[in-house]
Amino acid sequence: MLKWFKRKHKNASGEERTFQQVPIDSQVAPAAETVAYGVEEEEPRDGEATHENANDCCAPVASHTESPETASQQQKPYFKRLRDRLHQTRENFVTRVDRLVLGRKTIDADLLDDLEEVLITADLGVKTSQVLLRKVADKIERKELSNPERLRDHLREEIRNILAVPAAPWDPARHHPFVIMIIGVNGVGKTTTIGKLAHELKQTGLKVLLVAADTFRAAAIEQLELWGERVKVPVIRQKSGSDPSAVAFDAIDAAVTRDVDVVLIDTAGRMHTKVNLMEELKKVLRVIQKKMPGAPHEVLLVLDATTGQNALSQVRMFKQEMGITGLILTKLDGTAKGGIIVAVSEELQLPVRYIGIGERLDDLRPFDPEEFTRALF
Structure with missing residues (x-):
């Protein structure tokens, strides 16, 4: 079934451009199926639960047309929330x-x-x-x-x-499309984090594409689709059990065809101690690199702050095997073990790109060492 919709997008100079999206069926390789959500779709109703954590999904979406005064007012509540959640x-x-x-x-x-x-x-x-x-x-x-x-x-x-680990600035505009591979062990909240990250990036005016390369976990594809629907971002998928490398391969084609700014690739949870599972993840990485030299431009490891010192062993293994470039630390609001963020930064010299401090859609925020330290102390 063909589906058309209009979309507005800001180019590098900040100007808005509106274009007619081409038919979905013609945008990707035949093996891939796309679920697309247009900007005119109905907002989700209050109380809907489409994820294992209903509060994550039902949080209000902030407007990206707010004035500087409004943005300034919203910074104060966020800092207070950060302080309270720590x-x-x-x-x-x-x-x-x-x-x-x-x-x-x-x-x-x-x-x-x-x-x-x-x-x-x-x-x-x-x-x-x-x-x-x-x-x-x-x-x-x-x-x-x-x-x-x-x-x-x-x-x-x-x-x-x-x-304040020395690292290249977080700048998705330095490549087009900017490909981000999200990895981590089971249960850290990868898919939820990807949905929130897609929302945050979209709020900055970027055109985002989600890729359901976790093809083995039960309902993982459907979960990502629900997040795509909620934040109104299209999703590239294949049927459950498909080769995740093939999904990633087709997604790169789709991203180029659609003039996408940022590609977020969801992957299956991999225990860092399981060699065979890690090899599958490395295969996805190799396919992305072959399809688009230089990609993925970021490999982000999602960590659950409640695991404490166990997070260090996860980072060491994934850094060695996957060459991770940065971290996303989740669930800081539900633990007394937030000090792990200091240990990871000092021992492994990897930048923390985002932190999650709650269940709201906008509770995933870019990490600011100064702001975090002020809130902690």
């Missing part, structure tokens, strides 16, 4: 540091020993904790730090520096 991590880390220095007159060996325990149990890990303690000791030796009450400020400064 409550458990703050209690497990910063509040314990505050209690540690309360009433102390000097920074002595006992205080540093107690501080090390706080850092390690706050999921910063042994290595990162030692790095922070060494920097504190250096400042004490240089007479830059002697008052225990200032210890908190120095920790905040050092953590902010650790989180």
Whole structure:
């Protein structure tokens, strides 16, 4: 069945252009099926649950035509939400540091020993904790730090520096289309994250295409289609059980034909310890690279913050096997283990691109080390 619809899109200079979409059936290779959603489609009704987490799906969608004044007003609620959602991590880390220095007159060996325990149990890990303690000791030796009450400020400064991992700026406009491969183990919230990321990118004026390359998990394709419908972004799919590499191959063709800006490729959850499963994922990567040299331009690993130190082993393996370029950390609102973001940044020197702090559609936000550190402290 042919389906037509109009779409507005901003080009590189910021000008809006409207064009008539060509028939869906002629846009992709014969093996692929496309589900497309036009901008005139009806908004989802309140209370609809189309995902395992109904709150994720039913969150209000922000307008991308808001004025600078409105945008400024929305930044304040977001920072407050970020601060509130980091409550458990703050209690497990910063509040314990505050209690540690309360009433102390000097920074002595006992205080540093107690501080090390706080850092390690706050999921910063042994290595990162030692790095922070060494920097504190250096400042004490240089007479830059002697008052225990200032210890908190120095920790905040050092953590902010650790989180600001040197990396290329996040700029989807540097390639056209900009291909992003999303990977991670089962249960971290990959598909939900992709839906929210598609919404966030679309709000910036980019034309987004979703790719259902998780062809083995039950209902994975349907779940991504529901997200495509909700955020009004087309989805490339094949039947369940198809070769995920073939889906990715066809999707690149579709992206070029449609003049898409960003391609988000969903992949099956892969346990980082399972060699055969990792090889399948590497095959998808090779097919993308062969079809479009230089792609994927980002390989993002989704991590569940509630897993704590286990996230480090996931990152190490995926970095070695898949060459990941950045991280998305989810579920920071439901854990006291948010300190893992510091450990991952320090030990593996990978930039955190996005963080998830709740179930709302706009609770997936670009990561800002300064903002995050202010909210945490």
